Amino acid sequence: MSSFADHRDYIGVNLTRFHKATIVQSPRMLLGMDCLEPGQSQPPHRHAGRDKFYFVIDGSGLFTIGDEQRCLGAGEIAWAAADVVHGVTNVGTTRLVMLIGMAPEPA
Amino acid sequence: MSSFADHRDYIGVNLTRFHKATIVQSPRMLLGMDCLEPGQSQPPHRHAGRDKFYFVIDGSGLFTIGDEQRCLGAGEIAWAAADVVHGVTNVGTTRLVMLIGMAPEPA
Numbered sequence: 001m002s003s004f005a006d007h008r009d010y011i012g013v014n015l016t017r018f019h020k021a022t023i024v025q026s027p028r029m030l031l032g033m034d035c036l037e038p039g040q041s042q043p044p045h046r047h048a049g050r051d052k053f054y055f056v057i058d059g060s061g062l063f064t065i066g067d068e069q070r071c072l073g074a075g076e077i078a079w080a081a082a083d084v085v086h087g088v089t090n091v092g093t094t095r096l097v098m099l100i101g102m103a104p105e106p107a
Numbered sequence: 108m109s110s111f112a113d114h115r116d117y118i119g120v121n122l123t124r125f126h127k128a129t130i131v132q133s134p135r136m137l138l139g140m141d142c143l144e145p146g147q148s149q150p151p152h153r154h155a156g157r158d159k160f161y162f163v164i165d166g167s168g169l170f171t172i173g174d175e176q177r178c179l180g181a182g183e184i185a186w187a188a189a190d191v192v193h194g195v196t197n198v199g200t201t202r203l204v205m206l207i208g209m210a211p212e213p214a
Contacts, residue, residue, distance in 0.1 A: 003172035003175050055206055075113060075115055077113070077130065099206075103133075
C-alpha cells in the first residue's frame with residue numbers, strides 16, 4: 001500500500017488453511033488481514049518478542065490468549081503480548097474477518 | 108485491558124480538542140481510540156521513529172499523510188510511516204471513530 005488502503009481489498013479465502021494478507025509492513029509493524037471460514041482455525045502459536053492484536057471486523061471467533069478463552073464479535077479486540085500463546089477458531093456461520101497487527105521486538 | 112477489549116468502551120468526547128484513549132500499551136506497541144466530533148481536527152504532526160496507522164470504524168475524515176490527502180470512511184486505513192507528517196479532520200456530520208496503533212522505534 002501507499003499511505004491509504006481499504007481492508008476489503010485484502011479479504012480472501014484459503015480453503016486449505018486460512019487466508020492471510022499483508023496490508024503494510026515496516027521494520028516496526030506489520031498490519032494485515034486474517035480471514036477464517038466457518039470451522040477454520042489458526043492453531044495456538046506464539047511470536048517471540050512480538051506483540052499481536054486482532055480486531056474483529058466481521059463474524060465471530062473463539063479466541064485463546066494464554067490460558068484464557070473468549071468468544072468475540074465485531075468491534076472486539078484480542079491482545080497477545082510478546083511470547084503469549086494465541087489462536088482463534090471461527091465458531092460462527094459466516095466468514096471471520098480480522099485486522100491484525102504485530103510489532104517486532106526492539107533490537 | 109487484559110487480553111480482551113471492546114473498542115466501544117473507549118469511545119468518548121473531548122469538546123476542547125479531540126478524544127484519545129489508550130486501549131493497551133507495551134514497549135512495542137500502543138493501541139488506542141481517537142474520536143473526533145464533526146469539525147474537529149488532529150493537526151499535522153509526526154512521531155520520530157514510530158509508525159502509526161488509523162483504521163476508520165465509524166464516520167469519515169480527511170486524512171493528510173505526507174503531501175497526500177484522502178477522504179476515508181469505515182473500513183479504510185491510513186498509514187504514516189515513521190517521521191511522516193500526518194493528521195485528520197472530521198469532515199462528516201457524525202463522530203469519527205478510529206482504532207489507532209503506533210509502534211515505537213527499534214532501540
